[in-house]
């Protein structure tokens with residue numbers, strides 16, 4: 001954090017931010033929309049009716065994994081651009097100085113499209129699907145389980161319960177996702193160095209050989225610290241909007 005601040009000023013912390021702001025709205029819409037509708041289809045009950053019935057954890061996990069797969073494909077291009085921009089660490093472009101490779105999210109998307117074609121925008125998407133499918137199943141399982149645990153039968157969970165359950169759901173999903181996340185980001189950056197890795201398994205084995213088991217948990221602390229508030233608010237918004245519109 002000190003190096004980023006010193007090297008790139010406070011703006012360095014918001015690098016590649018505008019795209020995720022837009023993309024997270026689209027991705028969460030697909031994530032929570034698919035989850036809710038698959039759950040309604042599997043249980044043949046509405047969100048409200050389900051409160052009064054015992055929770056079928058298998059249905060929750062299937063709905064969460066299905067949502068995880070579909071949101072991954074929406075997320076892939078946005079996530080690739082974010083990772084590429086965040087890994088550009090030269091100081092902000094000085095007039096006449098060396099220009100950074102990508103001048104912004106749109107320029108980054110256009111450059112990747114021009115150099116690698118439309119498929120280039122989905123580099124690392126297989127690793128993203130591997131990362132998000134099981135972890136989003138766990139995400140919704142943790143949320144629904146904790147809500148049920150701390151809410152009397154048949155009642156709606158209180159806002160405090162939703163915030164805490166959502167926060168821990170975010171942490172649980174990131175603890176299991178971080179190893180996949182490290183590999184995913186390396187595969188996304190690989191396109192710049194002309195294919196250092198022959199595939200996901202090669203990336204895993206060479207990362208482990210060169211940097212040891214710790215490499216798969218790099219960023220876990222910061223990911224978990226941010227995951228609690230981010231997902232607490234996400235689930236509170238979800239419950240509030242669903243309740244207001246159902």
Ligand SMILES: CN(C)C(=N)NCCC[C@H](N)C(=O)O
Nearest residue numbers: 132135139173174177227230
């Ligand atoms: C890959 N993983 C762990 C997840 N997608 N977890 C669900 C939380 C996503 C949320 N937008 C966040 O950024 O925490």
